[in-house]
Amino acid sequence: MLRNLLIFSIIAGFAISFAGCVQNSENKNHNSLDSTTMALKQKVDSYVQFKLTTDLSVLTENEKLMLPILFQISQLIDDIYWQEAYGGKEEILNKAANDIQKQYIKINYGPWDRLNGNAPFLPGYGEKPLGANFYPQDMTKEEFEAFNDDSKLSQYTLIRRKGNQLESIPYHVAFAEKIQKAAELLKKAAGLAEDEGLKKYLNLRAEAFLTDDYFASDMAWMDMKTNTIDFVVGPIENYEDALFGAKSAHEAYILIKDKNWSERLAKYASMLPDLQKGLPVDAKYKAEVPGKNSDLGAYDVIYYAGDCNAGSKTIAINLPNDEKVQLAKGSRRLQLKNAMKAKFDNILIPISDVLISANQRQHIKFDAFFANTMFHEVAHGLGIKNTIDGKGTVRDALKEKYSALEEGKADILGLYMVTRLNEQGELQGDLMDNYVTFMASIFRSIRFGASSAHGKANLLRFNYFKEKEAFTKNEDGTYSIDFTKMQEAMNSLSNLILTIQGDGDYERVTKLMEEKAVIGEELQKDLDKLQEKNIPIDVVWEQGLSVIGL
Numbered sequence: 054m055l056r057n058l059l060i061f062s063i064i065a066g067f068a069i070s071f072a073g074c075v076q077n078s079e080n081k082n083h084n085s086l087d088s089t090t091m092a093l094k095q096k097v098d099s100y101v102q103f104k105l106t107t108d109l110s111v112l113t114e115n116e117k118l119m120l121p122i123l124f125q126i127s128q129l130i131d132d133i134y135w136q137e138a139y140g141g142k143e144e145i146l147n148k149a150a151n152d153i154q155k156q157y158i159k160i161n162y163g164p165w166d167r168l169n170g171n172a173p174f175l176p177g178y179g180e181k182p183l184g185a186n187f188y189p190q191d192m193t194k195e196e197f198e199a200f201n202d203d204s205k206l207s208q209y210t211l212i213r214r215k216g217n218q219l220e221s222i223p224y225h226v227a228f229a230e231k232i233q234k235a236a237e238l239l240k241k242a243a244g245l246a247e248d249e250g251l252k253k254y255l256n257l258r259a260e261a262f263l264t265d266d267y268f269a270s271d272m273a274w275m276d277m278k279t280n281t282i283d284f285v286v287g288p289i290e291n292y293e294d295a296l297f298g299a300k301s302a303h304e305a306y307i308l309i310k311d312k313n314w315s316e317r318l319a320k321y322a323s324m325l326p327d328l329q330k331g332l333p334v335d336a337k338y339k340a341e342v343p344g345k346n347s348d349l350g351a352y353d354v355i356y357y358a359g360d361c362n363a364g365s366k367t368i369a370i371n372l373p374n375d376e377k378v379q380l381a382k383g384s385r386r387l388q389l390k391n392a393m394k395a396k397f398d399n400i401l402i403p404i405s406d407v408l409i410s411a412n413q414r415q416h417i418k419f420d421a422f423f424a425n426t427m428f429h430e431v432a433h434g435l436g437i438k439n440t441i442d443g444k445g446t447v448r449d450a451l452k453e454k455y456s457a458l459e460e461g462k463a464d465i466l467g468l469y470m471v472t473r474l475n476e477q478g479e480l481q482g483d484l485m486d487n488y489v490t491f492m493a494s495i496f497r498s499i500r501f502g503a504s505s506a507h508g509k510a511n512l513l514r515f516n517y518f519k520e521k522e523a524f525t526k527n528e529d530g531t532y533s534i535d536f537t538k539m540q541e542a543m544n545s546l547s548n549l550i551l552t553i554q555g556d557g558d559y560e561r562v563t564k565l566m567e568e569k570a571v572i573g574e575e576l577q578k579d580l581d582k583l584q585e586k587n588i589p590i591d592v593v594w595e596q597g598l599s600v601i602g603l
Contacts (some may be wrong), residue, residue, distance in 0.1 A: 090153055093174060096166070097156050101589035103395040105596040107309045107353035109603070115245045116282050117603065120307065120355075122242045123284050124598055127305040127358035129231045129238075130286060134303045134359030136228065137211075138185050138293055139163035149175075160364065160593060167364030168502050168590055183453075184296035188212045192219065194296070208301040209265040209288055223265050224288060235286075236262040242284075250277035258286065271373040275348070275382040283308040283352065283387070285370060290360055291456060292506050298453035304359035306370065311390060314351030318388070321431065322349050324479070325383065328470055329435050333544040337441050338555040341380065343434045348385040349427065354392050356596050365501045365591045368393045371430035371463070376438040376446055386430035388423065395592050396497070397422050403588045405493045408579055410533040416489035420482065424471055425491050432466035433459070440557035450557025457570065458562050461510035462550045468543055485536060492524060492534050499572070500580060500590050509570040516569040518542050526575075530582070 109117065135142040139162055149155040157174060158164060165171040165181040173179065182190045188197070189212065197205065197212070200219045204210050210221040225232050236259040243255035254277055257270035267287060277283070285308065288301035325343040332339045361367040370387040373379065397419050405417045437447060444450045451458060471487045474480035495515050501508035518524055521542035524534045553562050572580070 090151065093157055094153050096174070097153060097160070099584075099587075099590045100160060100593040101395075101399045101591075102595055103392075103399070103592050104600055105353075105355050105357075105391065105594050106601055107355055107391065109309075109601060111281060111309065111312075113247060113281075115247055119242050119245045119282060120601075120603060121598060122238050122245075123282075123305075123307050124356060126235045126238045126242075126284075126286060127307060127356050129235045130303045130305040131358040131362070133228050133231055134363070135162060137187060137300070137302050138360075138363065140186050162363045167505065168500065170502050182296075184300075185293045185302075187294050187300040188296060189214050189219070197297075206297065206299045207265075208291065208299065209267075210300075225263055225265050232262050236260075239286075248277070248280040248282075251280040251282065255284070258284075261287065267373075268375065268378065271375055271378045272382065274373065275378060275385060278348070281310050281312070283310060285372065285387075289372065289374065291374075293360060293363075295453055298448070298451075298455050301374075302360040304361040305356070306354055306358075306361060306367075306389075307356040308352040308354050308387065308389070311351040311353060314388075314390065315349070318349035318351060318427065321428075321474070321479075322383070322386075324474070325431070325434055328473060331473060332435060332466070332547065332551065333469070334548045334551040334555075338437055338551045339435075340441075341437055341439070343379075343383055348383070349388070349431065350385065351388045351390045354389045355601050357594055362594070365505065365507065366392060366396075366594070368396060369426045369430045371433040376448070379434060379438060384434050386427065386433075388427050388430070390423075392592075393423060393426060394419065399592065400589050401490075401493055401497055403586065404496050404583060407582055407586055407588070408496055408530075408532055409489065409493050410527055410529075410531040413485075413489045413533055416483070416486045417493055418486045418490060421486035421490040422494065424480065424482075425467060425487055425494065427467075428470045429463045429467035432463040432470060435466050435470075436462055436551050437555045441555045442557070444557040447554045447557060451554070451559055451562055454559065454562045454566060456506035457509035457513070457566060458550060458553065460506050461513050462547075462554065464510055464514060465543055465546050465550065469547055472540065472543070488534055488536060488539055492532060492539075496579070496583070499576070500583065509566060512570045512572060513566065514546065515576065516571070516573070517546050521545065530579070 132142065139145065145158055145164065146155055149158060154175065161167050163181070164173050164175040164178040166174045171181040173181070192212065196219065202219070202221050204221040205212060207221065209224045211224070211227045212219055213222055214220070239255050239259035239262065243252050243259070246252035246255060250273070254270060254273040257273045261267045261270040284305070286305040288303050290304065291298050291301050293302040294300040329339050329343055357366060368389050370389070371384055373384060401422060402417065405414055409417065439446055440450050448455045468487065468491055471480060472484060475482065475484050495511045498507050498511040499515060518539065521538060522535065523539040523542040524532050526532060553565070
């Protein structure tokens with residue numbers, strides 16, 4: 054994948070200004086730039102390559118004809134996400150001094166290292182704007198709060214300047230050309246769809262692109278049951294907006310359903326209401342009843358585009374995010390089996406060999422990793438969506454702190470669900486497999502950094518577990534979990550997070566994150582060990598029609 058290293062080119066103005074420099078100075082500068090390139094190459098190499106393939110024999114001829122259309126739509130979505138995350142894709146790529154820079158720019162969708170606190174990795178760039186490119190970079194929070202516009206906090210508007218004033222621009226206007234083309238292609242794909250649920254969803258999604266009203270298409274997506282191809286597409290997650298947590302970024306996944314695995318998982322969705330009742334928190338924080346139409350499924354993913362492809366790669370999906378849809382119909386949890394296996398084999402096993410005690414490593418198992426990840430997504434549907442005192446939704450009350458706390462809730466309640474289902478005889482296996490694998494996964498996700506919602510969630514949990522003595526650090530530098538104390542910590546952390554969410558307590562979650570979503574000196578040394586061992590931090594996909602053989 055990597056080409057021969059090139060020396061950084063010197064921009065024309067620099068060359069003119071320093072034309073008279075002596076040869077020794079030029080040599081020193083070149084040597085310095087060369088070492089910088091080498092350091093960046095190491096970052097590129099910290100992502101392991103993996104081909105996204107699947108068995109296409111399960112598809113009909115019409116379904117195979119749909120795939121190139123879905124790939125075209127995904128590429129348009131990728132272009133839109135570039136605009137949201139950074140701005141001009143071609144402009145920054147053309148400025149890159151060599152192929153190494155280009156590769157890392159593409160991995161990060163810009164000049165900021167997503168798995169290193171969004172630190173700039175190219176010269177001439179400052180800190181990443183908290184609001185990415187959803188807002189004017191010189192806009193202050195005070196200016197935004199004074200801006201009188203009902204749509205300013207809409208998930209589907211960009212904020213721009215018009216003269217001296219701010220204005221909200223709907224996505225379907227801001228990205229009109231690409232949105233209209235994507236809508237046309239969605240209708241074209243719908244024309245090929247033989248599954249009625251998929252056909253209805255694709256047509257409604259096309260209309261949603263043109264209106265920024267996604268409710269009807271989300272409801273239709275929830276009703277799909279018999280489709281083999283699935284296509285998750287649109288402005289979906291709000292991780293990119295670290296200023297207000299308001300704006301949703303565009304992404305796309307092309308998925309092929311594994312019907313055998315999905316049938317094995319289907320029974321757990323119906324258990325959500327009973328699991329909700331048993332949550333370790335006061336009754337008022339679990340009064341909402343999860344929708345019974347929730348769906349669990351296993352898929353192979355064959356294409357990522359946009360937000361889900363930036364930096365760390367998603368391995369499971371829980372959607373829709375719309376609280377109204379969740380309360381009416383629940384949500385669908387899609388486990389991306391091939392992507393999950395890629396991370397387990399290439400990242401989690403090597404991490405375990407370094408940081409998990411030798412006498413507990415036999416508990417690191419893919420089935421446990423799969424179950425933990427699956428129930429993480431299921432757990433998004435548990436708890437509370439609306440604050441108990443009328444402050445509105447939890448999302449609105451906790452603002453930019455919502456995503457990290459919600460991911461923390463899903464992690465810890467996922468483990469809670471695994472525990473309860475195992476105790477009830479509904480989930481087979483040794484719970485130690487789930488607990489030890491869960492601990493190893495904390496290290497994997499912490500490496501995503503404190504700028505990531507998932508990274509923050511795992512840092513919070515690591516430090517909380519440490520405080521509650523859920524694990525011990527051995528003399529050889531490895532970790533051993535204490536099963537009983539980890540269960541106790543699981544219950545108490547579940548209670549804490551659910552209470553903060555139900556109260557909509559912005560001040561409390563801010564303090565919690567400031568105190569516990571941090572990397573201490575000892576933990577940093579552990580993470581450094583993983584880097585020294587050249588353990589990949591994440592994956593980059595080889596993907597496209599040629600990869601799947603079309």
